[in-house]
Amino acid sequence: CCCRRRRAGAAPSLLGSPERCPAMEKGEGGAREPGAGIPRVDPYGFERPEDFDYVAYEEFFSRYLVILTRRAIKWSKLLKGNNGIQKSLKVKRYIRKGIPNEHRALIWMIVSGAQANMEQNPGYYNKLLEGEKSDTLVEAIKTDMNRTFPDNVQFRKTADPCLQQTLYNVLVAYGHHNKTVGYCQGMNFIAGYLILITKNEEESFWLLDALIGRILPDYYSPAMMGLKTDQEVLGDLVRKKVPAVAELLDRHGVMWTLIVSRWFICLFIDILPVETVLRIWDCLFYEGSKIIFRVALALIKQHQAFILEATNLPDICDKFKQITRGTFVTECHTFMQKIFTEPGSLSMATVNKLRETCRAKLVAQGSTNNI
Structure with a gap:
């Protein structure tokens, strides 16, 4: 399967938007508090807990940034090749060492088989959303909306855009696609993470299907x-x-x-x-x-x-x-x-x-x- 390039101009990083690194910044006058280079909200929108150790994390991230940059360069070279992403020992090794976040959704889609399923079923996701809805399913999903990532600024009703509607759509569509499973608590958090990475409803739906239907079969069925x-x-x-x-x-x-x-x-x-x-x-x-x-x-x-x-x-x-x-x-x-x-x-x-x-x-x- 050939690769689609995403956000080609984005700076290489394993994170959605890189943390500010202490080695790269200085406060006014050149002095600053240890840990001051790490934002209160992480790159995915999660607020850091009150007991978060900013100093220890800053020390870790200054080392990790070197790894992130090195991995991003290697992945860029791999994706520029003519073979796309095909299963191989090299790709397996690269994945174990981390996928750059700007390529994460693309690689997940390809290696999970979700991309192939989406391409083989054009318009299927929208048909699920347009079809008749089960009241019981809808009610169960709506009940969990406000419980899903209350510590993430992107899932709050005050956010623009608020990801709750996107999450609702993905879960309702999946519940009608896989009637044996319908909806089970836990699926909301998994779908939420997928949305944060893909920023795309349909891709999140097909990745959820790869996880629940193939990778973790019977995890979310009524008997579990x-x-x-x-x-x-x-x-x-x-x-x-x-x-x-x-x-x-x-x-x-x-x-x-x-x-x-x-x-x-x-x-x-x-x-x-x-x-x-x-x-x-x-x-x-x-x-x-x-x-x-x-x-x-x-x-x-x-x-x-x-x-x-x-x-x-x-x-x-x-x-x-x-x-x-x-x-x-x-x-x-x-x-x-x-x-x-x-x-x-x-x-x-x-x-x-x-x-x-x-x-x-x-x-x-x-x-x-x-x-």
Whole structure:
């Protein structure tokens, strides 16, 4: 598939609009407060939390900017080639090292198959919007509109344009496209992230379809069997790769659904920092759902000693919340390197074999009710 070039004049960056870098700016008189070079609202429109460590982030970003610039130059050369984006070890390596944000929507569309589906179904998205609507579906989606990213300035009713209407359209269209799923909480956050990156309703719809229909099948269906299965798969992987943590959870009767259901159903949104989530999604669209296991395993393995300090159920839950914060997850480039080294070998074939076993076990137990 040939590539469409987007915003050719945009400055190379992995971010939507680059953070101001301390090395590039000085306050009046040459002196300024540490951390003053980082805006209160991030490049995607999210307000930084009150306890945000501006100084530590500025130190990280001054290093990361060098990587961003280097990656952007390499991607520009790749996209100028005659072959477009075709699956190869080189493209896989480039994606693991991060897609520049000005090319992110394009690459996601191509490698996920969403671009091909959109081109094969011209006008389909608009037909869904023009068709008869289910009152139940519409009501469920409307209820979640104001709950979707209240900390993002682009989703507020005062924003111009306000992305709530775009989000509503994508979710309503998808609910009528995939009637088995309809609408499920969690889909609003995923669609919201897609809209922030693509800035395009129809592309967001087809990417949502790639995620829900192909990459994460049965995660959002009424019985959520795909989600339940993958939680059990993670449990099996932890038993093999981090057995002490698995034993701790078993000893205290902690089920994996209590720990990771939000990680998986929201694809780490509101769990990990925005840029880290987007770097994970770069790989998810290209390599498939094994990436979410790599992320979970890296978090657990990296913090094994800390988790093992827990002495009861509330303590275990608190430890798992804490491991999704701090320098390890904020420094997204190092974090992404870790997810491909810490867990060791993990193929889709291994994941699918475990899925078969875990799914059969759940079916035998009669686990088809909603979580």
